[in-house]
Amino acid sequence: xxxxxxxxxxxxxxxxxxxxxxxxxxxxxxxxxxxxxxxxxxxxxxxxxxxxxxxxxxxxxxxxxxxxxxxxxxxxxxxxxxxxxxxxxxxxxxxxxxxxxxxxxxxxxxxxxxxxxxxxxxxxxxxxxxxxxxxxxxxxxxxxxxxxxxxxxxxxxxxxxxxxxxxxxxxxxxxxxxxxxxxxxxxxxxxxxxxxxxxxxxxxxxxxxxxxxxxxxxxxxxxxxxxxxxxxxxxxxxxxxxxxxxxxxxxxx
Amino acid sequence: xxxxxxxxxxxxxxxxxxxxxxxxxxxxxxxxxxxxxxxxxxxxxxxxxxxxxxxxxxxxxxxxxxxxxxxxxxxxxxxxxxxxxxxxxxxxxxxxxxxxxxxxxxxxxxxxxxxxxxxxxxxxxxxxxxxxxxxxxxxxxxxxxxxxxxxxxxxxxxxxxxxxxxxxxxxxxxxxxxxxxxxxxxxxxxxxxxxxxxxxxxxxxxxxxxxxxxxxxxxxxxxxxxxxxxxxxxxxxxxxxx
Numbered sequence: 001x002x003x004x005x006x007x008x009x010x011x012x013x014x015x016x017x018x019x020x021x022x023x024x025x026x027x028x029x030x031x032x033x034x035x036x037x038x039x040x041x042x043x044x045x046x047x048x049x050x051x052x053x054x055x056x057x058x059x060x061x062x063x064x065x066x067x068x069x070x071x072x073x074x075x076x077x078x079x080x081x082x083x084x085x086x087x088x089x090x091x092x093x094x095x096x097x098x099x100x101x102x103x104x105x106x107x108x109x110x111x112x113x114x115x116x117x118x119x120x121x122x123x124x125x126x127x128x129x130x131x132x133x134x135x136x137x138x139x140x141x142x143x144x145x146x147x148x149x150x151x152x153x154x155x156x157x158x159x160x161x162x163x164x165x166x167x168x169x170x171x172x173x174x175x176x177x178x179x180x181x182x183x184x185x186x187x188x189x190x191x192x193x194x195x196x197x198x199x200x201x202x203x204x205x206x207x208x209x210x211x212x213x214x215x216x217x218x219x220x221x222x223x224x225x226x227x228x229x230x231x232x233x234x235x236x237x238x239x240x241x242x243x244x245x246x247x248x249x250x251x252x253x
Numbered sequence: 254x255x256x257x258x259x260x261x262x263x264x265x266x267x268x269x270x271x272x273x274x275x276x277x278x279x280x281x282x283x284x285x286x287x288x289x290x291x292x293x294x295x296x297x298x299x300x301x302x303x304x305x306x307x308x309x310x311x312x313x314x315x316x317x318x319x320x321x322x323x324x325x326x327x328x329x330x331x332x333x334x335x336x337x338x339x340x341x342x343x344x345x346x347x348x349x350x351x352x353x354x355x356x357x358x359x360x361x362x363x364x365x366x367x368x369x370x371x372x373x374x375x376x377x378x379x380x381x382x383x384x385x386x387x388x389x390x391x392x393x394x395x396x397x398x399x400x401x402x403x404x405x406x407x408x409x410x411x412x413x414x415x416x417x418x419x420x421x422x423x424x425x426x427x428x429x430x431x432x433x434x435x436x437x438x439x440x441x442x443x444x445x446x447x448x449x450x451x452x453x454x455x456x457x458x459x460x461x462x463x464x465x466x467x468x469x470x471x472x473x474x475x476x477x478x479x480x481x482x483x484x485x486x487x488x489x490x491x492x493x494x495x
Contacts, residue, residue, distance in 0.1 A: 150304075150458030157467020166405045166468070167430055173464050174352070174373065174455060250458055 155233030287338030397475025
């Protein structure tokens with residue numbers, strides 16, 4: 001039985017064997033990331049970090065709702081930004097979403113995104129900021145639509161550029177390609193796919209395999225040798241109030 | 254809009270513009286030709302207008318040559334020749350707000366390879382023509398030469414291109430991800446047009462160039478930095494003229 005550390009209506013944090021922590025997002029209907037929610041997730045990552053301390057094995061899995069809940073058939077996005085919030089608060093991304101991305105890329109322990117369903121828009125950098133991605137093989141699409149919406153922020157392409165083959169990064173950023181799980185695996189966008197009933201176990205297996213790599217205290221530093229540019233660009237646009245960094249979407253979805 | 258060109262010709266079909274290199278025998282890119290190309294890209298951009306769909310295809314004029322690169326004899330009289338033509342041309346294409354397609358009709362060598370890599374997509378003749386970057390063989394280098402290669406190619410292919418001077422024919426270039434499609438000479442223009450038609454709408458929301466530069470920004474900076482520079486050398490004298 002996992003140990004419950006956070007048990008709120010919209011978010012849970014549970015500790016499993018082998019120092020594997022699972023963050024479950026359950027903010028109906030689509031786990032959209034507004035400022036408050038992004039900060040809540042940052043808080044969960046921070047809590048894991050504080051519990052584990054330095055030089056310790058550990059890993060975090062970030063997942064969507066329990067498979068039981070999103071099995072409704074209709075369009076159910078795993079995550080995306082609340083684009084309306086930008087209307088009320090033009091600094092919303094700078095206060096929530098960008099700091100969240102920076103937190104994950106900086107995190108001292110291996111991270112796994114368990115993409116249980118649709119991953120759309122801002123959810124794509126969110127998934128890419130994790131070290132590994134496991135996706136539902138049967139249901140859900142992965143697509144980044146900024147080119148179709150007129151959306152941009154400095155650094156939006158850094159993770160695709162650093163993690164994906166150049167032609168795949170182009171497919172994601174300039175073509176807004178919509179990947180199924182199988183296609184995403186083929187193109188290296190995700191590392192594994194699994195049927196809904198098995199995907200949690202697959203993610204857990206990955207987490208247990210790589211958790212020991214954090215023990216010598218250099219996991220985050222070494223990861224940043226590969227993707228540190230992304231962390232820097234997210235930090236650069238976090239908590240910015242004196243200038244506008246991003247191109248807000250011309251179209252809303 | 255009456256603009257005359259000597260080394261190129263322009264034709265428009267719907268929202269696709271085709272620029273054809275027409276400087277026999279090999280479409281070598283001297284400063285004048287590069288500046289004409291820049292003018293052409295600017296003219297096309299103006300005609301498309303902002304926040305509209307559009308795409309540009311650059312091609313050679315026959316199935317023998319695309320372009321065999323820079324005019325290395327011009328460098329004898331003007332040491333800043335690349336800085337005055339070629340680098341600004343690459344910067345212009347990398348910056349361009351609409352999708353770009355290079356239709357590699359035939360042979361392409363050296364600087365011309367970089368010209369093709371600067372475009373968003375590459376279509377190549379499947380049966381004729383080589384794609385090769387010979388700098389390592391010729392003792393040639395310019396600052397930032399690797400930036401486009403790094404931006405567009407997988408690590409082992411980069412090494413093959415820059416350190417091995419591998420000579421590619423179409424099918425192998427496709428396999429290594431250097432080009433996106435190959436086609437027989439009599440179909441290649443249609444294939445290029447089909448690609449341009451597929452992606453032209455991505456420019457409509459006005460962020461195509463900005464998003465492209467998320468992927469190629471380092472290369473754009475490298476070529477901007479070396480454009481119109483006369484106070485220092487930005488390239489090494491080739492030991493062999495090819």
